[in-house]
Amino acid sequence: MQKKVLLIGEGASLYIDPSKDVNTEFGIIKSSKLLKTKPGGLVKTHTGRRFFLVDMSTPDLARRIIRLPQIITLKDLGSIIMYLGIKPDSKVLEAGTGSGLSTCVIGQITVNGSVTSYEIRKDFAKIANKNVALFGLKNIKIINSDIKKGVKSKDFNSALLDLPDPWEVLPVISKNIKIGGRICTYLPSIIQVEKTIRKLPDGLKPERLIENREINWKMDVGRDVLRPESSGILHTGFLLFIRKYGK
Ligand code: SAM
Numbered sequence: 001m002q003k004k005v006l007l008i009g010e011g012a013s014l015y016i017d018p019s020k021d022v023n024t025e026f027g028i029i030k031s032s033k034l035l036k037t038k039p040g041g042l043v044k045t046h047t048g049r050r051f052f053l054v055d056m057s058t059p060d061l062a063r064r065i066i067r068l069p070q071i072i073t074l075k076d077l078g079s080i081i082m083y084l085g086i087k088p089d090s091k092v093l094e095a096g097t098g099s100g101l102s103t104c105v106i107g108q109i110t111v112n113g114s115v116t117s118y119e120i121r122k123d124f125a126k127i128a129n130k131n132v133a134l135f136g137l138k139n140i141k142i143i144n145s146d147i148k149k150g151v152k153s154k155d156f157n158s159a160l161l162d163l164p165d166p167w168e169v170l171p172v173i174s175k176n177i178k179i180g181g182r183i184c185t186y187l188p189s190i191i192q193v194e195k196t197i198r199k200l201p202d203g204l205k206p207e208r209l210i211e212n213r214e215i216n217w218k219m220d221v222g223r224d225v226l227r228p229e230s231s232g233i234l235h236t237g238f239l240l241f242i243r244k245y246g247k
Helices: 031-036 058-064 074-084 101-109 122-135 166-176 190-198
Strands: 004-008 012-016 022-024 027-029 041-044 050-055 091-095 114-118 140-143 156-161 177-187 204-210 217-220 225-228 238-244
Touching: 012 022, 012 058, 031 041, 058 074, 058 101, 058 122, 074 101, 074 156, 074 177, 074 204, 074 238, 091 101, 091 166, 101 114, 101 122, 101 140, 122 140, 156 166, 166 177, 166 190, 177 190, 190 238
Parallel strands: 091 114, 091 156, 114 140, 156 177
Antiparallel strands: 004 012, 004 050, 022 027, 041 050, 177 238, 204 238, 217 225
C-alpha cells in the first residue's frame, strides 16, 4: 500500500503508514480511521487534534526512498524530463538504475508509456524495485544486466545514461533509439563529458550541455532573515543532451 503523508499544521509533515495506528505527540489516530479517509480528508487524534491526510507527491517520495548509490537530484530531473521531451506516452530507456529515483520520477510522467532501466548490480536492482513499489508504479521494467551487452527492445523515444562511461554504451544503444530521439548523459566531471562528445558514434550529435545550480534560501521572515543559505549542494552533474539525426 502506498504510504500517506500526514500534514500537521504550519508547514510540518509526518510520514505514516495508514495500515497502522499512528502515535503523535498530540494523541493517537486509529488505522481504521486513516483507511476510511480520502486524500485531503480530515482526521482527528483521540484528543481532538485535527490533521489532514494527503497522498505523497514527488518531493515527499524522493525523501522516503531507500538510497544506495548517488541519486539524480530533483533539480536535474526537471531539466532531464523537459529537454528529453518526455511525455505521458514516451518509451524511455535508462542505465543505471541505482536507487531508482530517476526511474521512478520519469515513470510518474510516462503514465501511458514505459521506462526500461538496466542495472548491473543485483542488490541495487532489488532496492530499486522496492522504491518502484513505494511510488506505486506499474510501467517500469528493471533489467538486472550490463547495458553494454545490448538492449532487446527498440524504438525508444529517449534515454538517460547515469553511469560513468557512456561512451562505451552509446554505440550499443544508438540503434534502439528512434530517429529524432534524445539521450541525456549525467556526468560529474567535464573530462567525462569531453570524452563522450569526442567518441559519439555516427548519427548522434551533441545538442545541449548544461549545469544547474540551485541555491536554497533561508526563510525566517519573522526574524527578518531572507537570504541564501551559506552551505548546500552546488555541483551535482553535467547534463549532456545528444540527439539522434541518422543511423
Ligand atoms: N539514476 C539513479 C538514481 O537517480 O537513483 C542513480 C544511478 S547510480 C549513480 C549509477 C548506477 O549505474 C549504479 O547503480 C551502477 O551499478 C550502474 N551501472 C554502472 N555501469 C552499468 C552498466 N554497464 N550497465 C548497467 N548498470 C550500470
